[in-house]
Amino acid sequence: xxxxxxxxxxxxxxxxxxxxxxxxxxxxxxxxxxxxxxxxxxxxxxxxxxxxxxxxxxxxxxxxxxxxxxxxxxxxxxxxxxxxxxxxxxxxxxxxxxxxxxxxxxxxxxxxxxxxxxxxxxxxxxxxxxxxxxxxxxxxx
Amino acid sequence: xxxxxxxxxxxxxxxxxxxxxxxxxxxxxxxxxxxxxxxxxxxxxxxxxxxxxxxxxxxxxxxxxxxxxxxxxxxxxxxxxxxxxxxxxxxxxxxxxxxxxxxxxxxxxxxxxxxxxxxxxxxxxxxxxxxxxxxxxxxxx
DNA sequence: CTGGGTGCAAAGTATTTGCATGAAC
DNA sequence: GTTCATGCAAATACTTTGCACCCAG
Numbered sequence: 001x002x003x004x005x006x007x008x009x010x011x012x013x014x015x016x017x018x019x020x021x022x023x024x025x026x027x028x029x030x031x032x033x034x035x036x037x038x039x040x041x042x043x044x045x046x047x048x049x050x051x052x053x054x055x056x057x058x059x060x061x062x063x064x065x066x067x068x069x070x071x072x073x074x075x076x077x078x079x080x081x082x083x084x085x086x087x088x089x090x091x092x093x094x095x096x097x098x099x100x101x102x103x104x105x106x107x108x109x110x111x112x113x114x115x116x117x118x119x120x121x122x123x124x125x126x127x128x129x130x131x132x133x134x135x136x137x138x139x140x141x
Numbered sequence: 142x143x144x145x146x147x148x149x150x151x152x153x154x155x156x157x158x159x160x161x162x163x164x165x166x167x168x169x170x171x172x173x174x175x176x177x178x179x180x181x182x183x184x185x186x187x188x189x190x191x192x193x194x195x196x197x198x199x200x201x202x203x204x205x206x207x208x209x210x211x212x213x214x215x216x217x218x219x220x221x222x223x224x225x226x227x228x229x230x231x232x233x234x235x236x237x238x239x240x241x242x243x244x245x246x247x248x249x250x251x252x253x254x255x256x257x258x259x260x261x262x263x264x265x266x267x268x269x270x271x272x273x274x275x276x277x278x279x280x281x282x
Numbered sequence: 283c284t285g286g287g288t289g290c291a292a293a294g295t296a297t298t299t300g301c302a303t304g305a306a307c
Numbered sequence: 308g309t310t311c312a313t314g315c316a317a318a319t320a321c322t323t324t325g326c327a328c329c330c331a332g
Binding site: 124126 | 238245269273
Protein backbone atom coordinates (compact mmCIF):
# COMPACT_ATOMS: atom_id res chain seq x y z
CA UNK A 1 0.00 0.00 0.00
CA UNK A 2 2.79 2.40 0.74
CA UNK A 3 6.48 2.99 0.62
CA UNK A 4 6.68 2.97 4.38
CA UNK A 5 7.73 -0.64 4.09
CA UNK A 6 10.72 0.42 2.11
CA UNK A 7 11.50 3.28 4.44
CA UNK A 8 11.58 0.86 7.33
CA UNK A 9 13.76 -1.61 5.52
CA UNK A 10 16.22 1.07 4.64
CA UNK A 11 16.65 1.58 8.34
CA UNK A 12 16.92 -2.12 9.10
CA UNK A 13 13.52 -2.36 10.73
CA UNK A 14 10.89 -4.98 10.04
CA UNK A 15 7.85 -3.67 8.27
CA UNK A 16 5.17 -4.65 10.74
CA UNK A 17 1.56 -3.58 10.39
CA UNK A 18 1.93 -1.68 13.66
CA UNK A 19 4.81 0.42 12.39
CA UNK A 20 3.14 1.04 9.08
CA UNK A 21 0.06 2.25 10.89
CA UNK A 22 2.03 4.54 13.15
CA UNK A 23 3.84 6.05 10.21
CA UNK A 24 0.64 6.47 8.24
CA UNK A 25 -0.97 8.33 11.11
CA UNK A 26 1.99 10.65 11.62
CA UNK A 27 2.25 11.25 7.90
CA UNK A 28 -1.41 12.20 7.73
CA UNK A 29 -1.37 14.55 10.73
CA UNK A 30 2.11 15.95 10.36
CA UNK A 31 3.07 16.23 14.03
CA UNK A 32 1.69 14.16 16.88
CA UNK A 33 2.67 13.31 20.43
CA UNK A 34 2.61 9.80 21.88
CA UNK A 35 -0.97 9.96 23.10
CA UNK A 36 -2.24 11.37 19.86
CA UNK A 37 -0.47 8.69 17.89
CA UNK A 38 -1.90 6.02 20.14
CA UNK A 39 -5.43 7.39 19.91
CA UNK A 40 -5.35 7.58 16.13
CA UNK A 41 -3.69 4.25 15.66
CA UNK A 42 -6.34 2.51 17.74
CA UNK A 43 -8.88 3.27 15.07
CA UNK A 44 -7.02 1.31 12.44
CA UNK A 45 -5.66 -1.30 14.81
CA UNK A 46 -7.69 -1.54 18.05
CA UNK A 47 -5.40 -4.05 19.73
CA UNK A 48 -2.17 -2.17 19.29
CA UNK A 49 -0.73 -1.45 22.71
CA UNK A 50 0.61 1.78 24.07
CA UNK A 51 3.86 0.03 24.96
CA UNK A 52 4.31 -0.80 21.30
CA UNK A 53 3.83 2.84 20.39
CA UNK A 54 6.50 3.84 22.89
CA UNK A 55 8.92 1.16 21.81
CA UNK A 56 8.51 2.00 18.17
CA UNK A 57 8.86 5.72 18.61
CA UNK A 58 12.07 5.16 20.49
CA UNK A 59 13.55 2.84 17.90
CA UNK A 60 12.36 4.86 14.94
CA UNK A 61 13.87 8.01 16.41
CA UNK A 62 17.12 6.15 17.05
CA UNK A 63 17.20 4.88 13.50
CA UNK A 64 16.38 8.27 12.08
CA UNK A 65 12.96 7.48 10.66
CA UNK A 66 11.26 9.92 13.01
CA UNK A 67 12.31 13.21 14.49
CA UNK A 68 11.35 14.47 17.94
CA UNK A 69 9.91 17.98 18.05
CA UNK A 70 9.90 19.33 21.60
CA UNK A 71 7.09 21.76 22.32
CA UNK A 72 7.68 24.17 25.19
CA UNK A 73 5.43 23.28 28.09
CA UNK A 74 3.96 20.22 26.38
CA UNK A 75 4.84 16.70 25.39
CA UNK A 76 7.16 16.29 22.44
CA UNK A 77 5.63 15.63 19.06
CA UNK A 78 7.09 13.42 16.36
CA UNK A 79 7.31 13.82 12.62
CA UNK A 80 8.62 11.74 9.78
CA UNK A 81 12.15 12.75 8.91
CA UNK A 82 12.30 14.61 5.61
CA UNK A 83 14.17 17.58 4.27
CA UNK A 84 15.24 20.03 6.92
CA UNK A 85 12.80 22.75 7.92
CA UNK A 86 11.78 25.25 10.55
CA UNK A 87 8.76 24.84 12.84
CA UNK A 88 6.17 27.50 13.44
CA UNK A 89 4.34 26.63 16.64
CA UNK A 90 1.11 28.39 17.54
CA UNK A 91 0.58 29.18 21.23
CA UNK A 92 -3.11 29.54 20.57
CA UNK A 93 -4.20 26.43 18.73
CA UNK A 94 -1.11 24.33 19.23
CA UNK A 95 -0.60 23.75 15.54
CA UNK A 96 2.87 22.96 14.30
CA UNK A 97 3.64 24.04 10.76
CA UNK A 98 6.67 23.35 8.64
CA UNK A 99 8.37 26.11 6.76
CA UNK A 100 11.29 25.78 4.40
CA UNK A 101 14.66 26.66 5.84
CA UNK A 102 16.70 29.02 3.71
CA UNK A 103 20.38 29.27 2.94
CA UNK A 104 20.79 32.40 4.97
CA UNK A 105 19.74 30.57 8.09
CA UNK A 106 21.91 27.58 7.32
CA UNK A 107 24.95 29.74 6.68
CA UNK A 108 24.36 31.82 9.72
CA UNK A 109 24.06 28.90 12.11
CA UNK A 110 27.27 27.51 10.69
CA UNK A 111 28.94 30.83 11.36
CA UNK A 112 27.66 30.90 14.91
CA UNK A 113 28.83 27.36 15.55
CA UNK A 114 32.21 28.12 14.11
CA UNK A 115 32.71 30.93 16.60
CA UNK A 116 32.80 28.29 19.32
CA UNK A 117 34.65 25.69 17.26
CA UNK A 118 31.50 23.65 17.54
CA UNK A 119 31.00 20.80 15.06
CA UNK A 120 27.41 21.40 14.04
CA UNK A 121 25.42 18.30 13.19
CA UNK A 122 21.84 19.35 13.26
CA UNK A 123 19.70 22.37 13.79
CA UNK A 124 16.50 22.76 15.69
CA UNK A 125 14.77 26.01 14.87
CA UNK A 126 11.35 26.44 16.44
CA UNK A 127 9.48 29.70 16.18
CA UNK A 128 6.69 30.37 18.65
CA UNK A 129 3.88 32.82 18.08
CA UNK A 130 0.37 33.03 16.72
CA UNK A 131 -0.59 31.48 13.41
CA UNK A 132 -2.52 33.29 10.70
CA UNK A 133 -5.75 31.50 11.50
CA UNK A 134 -5.66 32.38 15.19
CA UNK A 135 -4.84 36.00 14.44
CA UNK A 136 -8.15 36.41 12.67
CA UNK A 137 -10.39 34.89 15.29
CA UNK A 138 -8.71 36.91 18.01
CA UNK A 139 -11.42 35.94 20.46
CA UNK A 140 -10.46 32.29 20.53
CA UNK A 141 -8.71 30.89 23.58
CA UNK B 142 23.78 38.84 48.96
CA UNK B 143 22.33 38.99 45.50
CA UNK B 144 19.96 40.77 43.21
CA UNK B 145 17.85 37.67 42.87
CA UNK B 146 15.57 39.15 45.48
CA UNK B 147 14.92 42.07 43.23
CA UNK B 148 14.48 39.88 40.19
CA UNK B 149 11.82 37.91 42.02
CA UNK B 150 10.03 41.00 43.22
CA UNK B 151 9.94 42.41 39.73
CA UNK B 152 7.96 39.35 38.80
CA UNK B 153 5.65 39.56 41.80
CA UNK B 154 7.18 36.59 43.58
CA UNK B 155 8.23 36.46 47.19
CA UNK B 156 11.95 36.24 47.72
CA UNK B 157 12.16 33.04 49.73
CA UNK B 158 15.42 31.39 50.62
CA UNK B 159 14.36 28.39 48.55
CA UNK B 160 13.91 30.43 45.40
CA UNK B 161 17.10 32.34 45.94
CA UNK B 162 18.95 29.07 46.29
CA UNK B 163 17.41 27.64 43.16
CA UNK B 164 18.32 30.72 41.19
CA UNK B 165 21.85 30.78 42.57
CA UNK B 166 22.39 27.19 41.54
CA UNK B 167 21.07 27.72 38.03
CA UNK B 168 23.09 30.88 37.67
CA UNK B 169 26.23 29.10 38.71
CA UNK B 170 25.76 26.08 36.44
CA UNK B 171 24.09 27.77 33.51
CA UNK B 172 21.63 25.06 32.49
CA UNK B 173 20.19 22.37 34.74
CA UNK B 174 17.28 19.98 34.70
CA UNK B 175 14.95 19.41 37.63
CA UNK B 176 16.97 16.62 39.18
CA UNK B 177 20.22 18.47 38.86
CA UNK B 178 18.70 21.56 40.45
CA UNK B 179 17.35 19.48 43.28
CA UNK B 180 20.65 17.71 43.89
CA UNK B 181 22.63 20.94 43.98
CA UNK B 182 20.13 22.79 46.06
CA UNK B 183 20.16 20.10 48.72
CA UNK B 184 23.73 21.01 49.54
CA UNK B 185 22.84 24.53 50.51
CA UNK B 186 19.44 23.69 51.90
CA UNK B 187 19.10 20.00 52.85
CA UNK B 188 15.43 20.17 53.76
CA UNK B 189 14.21 21.70 50.53
CA UNK B 190 11.73 19.33 48.94
CA UNK B 191 11.57 18.16 45.36
CA UNK B 192 7.96 19.31 45.21
CA UNK B 193 9.12 22.82 45.98
CA UNK B 194 11.62 22.65 43.16
CA UNK B 195 8.87 21.60 40.76
CA UNK B 196 6.43 24.22 41.97
CA UNK B 197 8.98 26.95 41.72
CA UNK B 198 10.22 26.02 38.31
CA UNK B 199 6.68 26.06 37.05
CA UNK B 200 5.88 29.44 38.52
CA UNK B 201 9.19 30.99 37.59
CA UNK B 202 8.81 29.85 34.01
CA UNK B 203 5.26 31.22 33.94
CA UNK B 204 6.44 34.53 35.29
CA UNK B 205 9.32 34.69 32.86
CA UNK B 206 12.15 34.41 35.37
CA UNK B 207 13.32 31.12 33.93
CA UNK B 208 13.32 29.68 30.43
CA UNK B 209 12.84 26.03 29.56
CA UNK B 210 15.47 24.56 27.25
CA UNK B 211 14.29 21.25 25.79
CA UNK B 212 17.09 18.82 25.06
CA UNK B 213 16.36 16.16 22.46
CA UNK B 214 16.09 12.78 24.12
CA UNK B 215 16.55 14.15 27.63
CA UNK B 216 14.76 16.12 30.28
CA UNK B 217 14.40 19.82 29.72
CA UNK B 218 16.92 22.09 31.33
CA UNK B 219 16.24 25.54 32.72
CA UNK B 220 18.17 28.76 32.55
CA UNK B 221 17.72 32.25 33.93
CA UNK B 222 16.09 34.47 31.36
CA UNK B 223 18.54 36.98 29.94
CA UNK B 224 19.26 38.45 26.54
CA UNK B 225 18.29 36.17 23.69
CA UNK B 226 20.82 33.62 22.49
CA UNK B 227 21.39 30.39 20.66
CA UNK B 228 22.21 27.09 22.35
CA UNK B 229 25.02 24.81 21.34
CA UNK B 230 24.29 21.37 22.73
CA UNK B 231 26.98 18.70 22.78
CA UNK B 232 25.86 15.15 22.09
CA UNK B 233 29.00 13.86 23.68
CA UNK B 234 29.25 15.52 27.06
CA UNK B 235 25.78 16.99 27.26
CA UNK B 236 27.03 20.52 27.80
CA UNK B 237 24.81 23.40 26.82
CA UNK B 238 26.57 26.58 25.80
CA UNK B 239 25.14 29.97 25.03
CA UNK B 240 26.18 31.85 21.96
CA UNK B 241 25.12 35.34 20.96
CA UNK B 242 22.37 35.52 18.39
CA UNK B 243 23.09 37.86 15.52
CA UNK B 244 20.95 40.23 13.51
CA UNK B 245 21.12 38.06 10.44
CA UNK B 246 19.44 35.25 12.28
CA UNK B 247 16.84 37.50 13.81
CA UNK B 248 16.00 39.07 10.48
CA UNK B 249 15.87 35.78 8.74
CA UNK B 250 13.49 34.15 11.20
CA UNK B 251 11.22 37.17 10.86
CA UNK B 252 11.27 36.71 7.12
CA UNK B 253 10.45 33.06 7.41
CA UNK B 254 7.59 33.75 9.78
CA UNK B 255 6.24 36.45 7.53
CA UNK B 256 5.97 33.98 4.69
CA UNK B 257 3.27 32.21 6.67
CA UNK B 258 1.73 35.38 8.10
CA UNK B 259 2.89 34.05 11.45
CA UNK B 260 3.14 36.51 14.33
CA UNK B 261 6.52 35.57 15.75
CA UNK B 262 6.90 35.97 19.50
CA UNK B 263 9.95 33.99 20.40
CA UNK B 264 12.66 31.94 18.86
CA UNK B 265 14.21 28.72 19.99
CA UNK B 266 17.41 27.97 18.15
CA UNK B 267 19.27 24.91 19.37
CA UNK B 268 22.29 23.60 17.54
CA UNK B 269 23.35 20.03 18.18
CA UNK B 270 26.81 18.66 17.55
CA UNK B 271 30.13 18.13 19.26
CA UNK B 272 31.78 20.81 21.34
CA UNK B 273 35.39 21.84 20.99
CA UNK B 274 36.45 19.96 24.09
CA UNK B 275 34.93 16.69 22.97
CA UNK B 276 36.44 16.99 19.51
CA UNK B 277 39.90 16.83 21.00
CA UNK B 278 39.44 13.84 23.21
CA UNK B 279 37.82 11.89 20.37
CA UNK B 280 38.09 8.69 22.38
CA UNK B 281 35.55 9.75 25.00
CA UNK B 282 32.11 8.16 24.97
C1' DC C 283 -1.60 40.06 60.46
C1' DT C 284 -2.31 37.71 55.69
C1' DG C 285 -1.39 35.64 51.68
C1' DG C 286 1.65 33.25 49.41
C1' DG C 287 5.16 29.50 49.98
C1' DT C 288 6.96 25.18 51.84
C1' DG C 289 7.25 20.27 52.99
C1' DC C 290 5.38 16.01 53.37
C1' DA C 291 3.04 12.17 51.82
C1' DA C 292 -0.14 10.54 48.77
C1' DA C 293 -2.22 10.49 44.19
C1' DG C 294 -1.72 10.84 39.29
C1' DT C 295 0.68 10.41 34.89
C1' DA C 296 4.01 8.92 32.00
C1' DT C 297 7.35 5.69 30.50
C1' DT C 298 9.95 1.40 30.66
C1' DT C 299 10.60 -3.47 31.31
C1' DG C 300 10.24 -8.73 31.24
C1' DC C 301 8.53 -12.34 29.18
C1' DA C 302 5.58 -15.51 26.55
C1' DT C 303 3.53 -15.47 22.10
C1' DG C 304 3.43 -14.26 17.22
C1' DA C 305 4.96 -12.44 12.78
C1' DA C 306 8.50 -10.99 9.27
C1' DC C 307 12.13 -12.43 6.50
C1' DG D 308 13.65 -21.73 11.49
C1' DT D 309 15.52 -17.38 13.52
C1' DT D 310 15.28 -13.15 14.77
C1' DC D 311 12.97 -9.41 15.88
C1' DA D 312 8.35 -7.34 17.35
C1' DT D 313 4.12 -7.30 19.97
C1' DG D 314 1.03 -7.20 23.93
C1' DC D 315 0.18 -7.62 28.45
C1' DA D 316 0.86 -6.56 33.14
C1' DA D 317 3.87 -5.10 36.44
C1' DA D 318 7.51 -2.05 37.79
C1' DT D 319 9.62 2.55 37.56
C1' DA D 320 10.07 7.10 36.98
C1' DC D 321 8.21 11.57 36.83
C1' DT D 322 5.12 15.26 38.17
C1' DT D 323 1.22 17.19 40.57
C1' DT D 324 -1.81 17.83 44.49
C1' DG D 325 -3.88 18.68 49.22
C1' DC D 326 -3.26 20.30 53.35
C1' DA D 327 -1.22 21.86 57.79
C1' DC D 328 2.33 24.87 59.07
C1' DC D 329 5.44 28.85 58.32
C1' DC D 330 7.54 33.07 56.67
C1' DA D 331 8.04 37.38 53.73
C1' DG D 332 5.98 41.62 53.10
